[in-house]
Amino acid sequence: GQQVMQIPQYQHVQEGEDFTTYCNSSTTLSNIQWYKQRPGGHPVFLIQLVKSGEVKKQKRLTFQFGEAKKNSSLHITATQTTDVGTYFCAGPVTGNQFYFGTGTSLTVIP
Amino acid sequence: DGGITQSPKYLFRKEGQNVTLSCEQNLNHDAMYWYRQDPGQGLRLIYYSQIVNDFQKGDIAEGYSVSREKKESFPLTVTSAQKNPTAFYLCASSGDRTNEQYFGPGTRLTVT
Numbered sequence: 001g002q003q004v005m006q007i008p009q010y011q012h013v014q015e016g017e018d019f020t021t022y023c024n025s026s027t028t029l030s031n032i033q034w035y036k037q038r039p040g041g042h043p044v045f046l047i048q049l050v051k052s053g054e055v056k057k058q059k060r061l062t063f064q065f066g067e068a069k070k071n072s073s074l075h076i077t078a079t080q081t082t083d084v085g086t087y088f089c090a091g092p093v094t095g096n097q098f099y100f101g102t103g104t105s106l107t108v109i110p
Numbered sequence: 111d112g113g114i115t116q117s118p119k120y121l122f123r124k125e126g127q128n129v130t131l132s133c134e135q136n137l138n139h140d141a142m143y144w145y146r147q148d149p150g151q152g153l154r155l156i157y158y159s160q161i162v163n164d165f166q167k168g169d170i171a172e173g174y175s176v177s178r179e180k181k182e183s184f185p186l187t188v189t190s191a192q193k194n195p196t197a198f199y200l201c202a203s204s205g206d207r208t209n210e211q212y213f214g215p216g217t218r219l220t221v222t
Contacts, residue, residue, distance in 0.1 A: 006152075009150075033209075033210065033211075035211075041215075042213040042214065042215055042216050043153070043200070043202075043211075043213050044213070045210045045211065045212070048208070048209075088153065092209070097143075097155070097158055097168075098209070098211065099155070100145075100152050100153040100154075100155075101152060102151070102152040103151075103152045105150070
């Protein structure tokens with residue numbers, strides 16, 4: 001079946017350093033979503049990428065969808081303590097059903 | 111104030127008891143989902159429903175049951191057949207225009 005893997009599983013950075021998490025699918029995806037879950041909270045939708053090679057920015061966050069639509073990345077520039085949390089990618093299985101990646105837990109050291 | 115509510119936030123049960131987790135949404139979404147999250151793990155799909163009176167099993171449906179009698183409500187029952195029921199349970203919904211999922215605050219279930 002479809003698998004969506006994320007690396008790294010954990011990342012510790014000094015405040016101000018950059019951070020990147022990578023998402024890889026075993027199959028081609030029609031689109032990919034990214035979510036953020038703060039410690040003790042619930043996942044919150046960040047963005048959806050649809051087109052091959054698409055790049056979208058949200059302030060310090062940059063999201064990319066690979067040319068082959070099998071991988072994606074989230075890059076945070078100059079991390080802040082508010083960026084702490086677990087970042088998940090999610091790819092569609094059928095229709096509205098999405099398969100979530102394993103997540104990358106980000107710790108920002110002040 | 112639109113959104114998804116789950117209750118209770120924390121739930122404690124003895125082994126061998128069935129327990130039902132509540133999930134209600136007022137977003138007028140057709141699709142609803144139940145996920146299980148274990149410490150340091152991703153989200154695993156238990157059941158999902160695309161429309162009232164219809165639902166499908168996800169990856170880990172064994173030991174769980176659901177119903178979808180109303181559009182707004184998608185309760186999950188954790189039965190005594192579920193071998194490791196202690197976990198964080200998240201309910202979500204999505205609409206027709208976008209398949210962005212909106213999550214509830216979750217229920218942390220502890221079974222001893």
